[in-house]
Amino acid sequence: MTDPAAFADATATDIAAALRARRLRATDLAEALLERIDAHPEPVFLTVTRARALAEARAADDRLDAGRPLSPLDGVPVAFKDLFDLAGEITTAGSDTRRDAAPAEADCAAAQRLSRAGMVTLGKLNLTEFAYSGLGLNPHYGTPANPHSGATPRVPGGSSSGSGVAVAAGLAPCAMGTDTGGSIRIPAALNGVFGYKPSHHRLPDGGxxxxxxxxxxxxxxxxxxxxxxxxxxxxxxxxxxxxxxxGVAGLRLVVPETVVLDDVEPEVMANFETALAVLAEAGALIERREMAEFAESVALAAAHGSLAAADAYVEHGPLVEGPDGGRVDARVVARILGGRGMSARDVVILQRARRRLVASVRETLDGALLAMPTVAHVAPEIAPLEADPELFHRVNLKTLRNTMIGNFLDLPGVALPSGRGAGGLPTSLLLAAASGRDDALLAAALAAAPRLGG
Structure with a gap:
């Protein structure tokens, strides 16, 4: 039997193979990861579901011993961003206002499906309050520093901060996040791991x-x-x-020359171009062109605001304008209140334009994929962002810039590590597709990743 500590940084599929071969026991791995979580100095987990994890691991071992796994990932640990309901646990959404909320009565749909597949639930992960920032700072529960930080703490990316850090720091082989403006792809990018944002409603979000x-x-x-x-x-x-x-031979990749390459840090751009060259050498067909849909998306946001802000104000306006509003991170409050000034006309214009532009991108790409840097920079230092709200706002918007366009245009995307930049910090390549072309995107990412060292 292999020492479970040897699998702390292994992929989920490699762990699954070891479990099926009985070179590793699910219970031993769960116990080892729970010990690592307890010993980790950063506030990565907000809730550790120890009893559940060990019970699920024991059940997985019984099935695997009998040769009856529930799925290819039976016995593999997973953790959930603390927006996902887990039965009997409070869903804090990273907010001080929800510390005493009623525990969830049932697992969310995603947790139900992964549990039915035999996966082992380790707990719930830190995040930006109400999932409304691309940097990952949280004044209530603490900010988990990027594990690549070195001596100076750097942001984990958000809003799925704990998800990115848990996977990168060897606390969980995989984690679930959410993505409204980049909140899966950004922490994946800044922590040097992989992340997939699907087309809207492809995966179940109940609970x-x-x-x-x-x-x-x-x-x-x-x-x-x-x-x-x-x-x-x-x-x-x-x-x-x-x-x-x-493989990637004949794969058509469009590099947008609109917005997403502006003011990209030199190391990020160098690694992006190197990745493109590697793929081109393997037979990918690279085309560089303007994307009018990107320019129009940015112009619409400048003129009319964002659908995320409008929705967020509907969800959280009564809270932030009520007596408990002072308990909410002021940076998050400012973004939520951005929806207050939007008119019905603004919202309808955005909704109609979005439908038109989603269809336009599909026609423009004609089966090709998009390739761009996931984030224009490496992970910035935490302290200056905490000290200066204006700097926070500027850096947050730049961090979200490339990915946020993808949410407005409903582009599924996969963030893949592309190398290291300043100070040895991770950089990332984003592959994206027209809405609904997730299968083609994932198939291409499977072919491209080995070429890029992933």
Whole structure:
């Protein structure tokens, strides 16, 4: 039997293979990870479901001993951003105002599906309050520093901060996050792991605390593209996507020259261009062009506001304008109140334009995928952002810039590590597709990742 500590940084699919071969026991691995979580100095987990994890691990071992696994990931641990309901646990949404909320009566739909597949629930993960920031800072529960920080603490990315850190720091092989403006892809990028944001409503979001019912999606963060694909299959209730036939040869990649390449840090851009060159050498067809839909999306937001802000104000306006509003992070309050000044006309204009632009992107790409840097910079230092609200606002918007366009245009996306930038900090390549073309995206990511070292 292999020492479970040897699997702390293994992929979910490698762990699953070891479990099926009985070189590893689910109970031993769960106990080892629970010890690592307890010993970790950063506030990554808000709730640790120890009793549940050990009970699920023992049940998985019984099934695996009998040769009757429930799924390819039976016995593999997983953790959930604390927006996902878990039966008997409080869903805090990262907010001080929800510390004493009633415990959830049942698991959310995603947790139900992963539990039915035999996965082992380790607990619930830290996040930006109400999932409304791309940086991951949380004044109530603490901010989990990026594990690549070195001596100077850097942001984990948000809003699924704990999800990104847990996977990168060896606390969980995979985690569930949500993505409204980049909250899966950004922490994946800044922590050097993989993340998948699906098309809207591809994966079940029942029992997940909302920010924007128009834009919210759920998805996994993990240590490989095969992990993402295996988790997506369990969540969607379908067979796993297979790699693209022929690898990346003939894969059409469009590099948008509108907005997303502006003011990108040199190391991020260098790693992006290197990744493109590697894919081109393997036969991918790279085309660089303007994307009018990107420019119009940015102009619409400047003129009319954001659908996320409008939705967030509907969800949380009564709280932030009520007697407990002072208990909410002021940076989050400012973003929520951004929806207060939007008119019905603004919202309808945005909704109609979104439908038109989603269709336009599908026609423009004509089956090609998009390739761009996931985030324009590496993880910034925490302290200056905490000290200066204006700096926080500027950096947050730049962090969200590339991914937020994808939410407005409903582009499914996979964030893949592309190397290291300043100070050895991770950089990331984002592959994206037109709305609804998730299978083609995942198949391409499966083919591309090995070329890029993932």
């Amino acid at each position: 997940v605390f909302p920010l924007s019912r128009t834009l919210d999606t759920i998805g996994p963060l993990a240590r490989s593209v095969p992990d993402l694909v295996a988790l997506e299959a369990l969540l969607a209730g379908r067979a796993p996507v297979r790699p693209r036939g022929g």
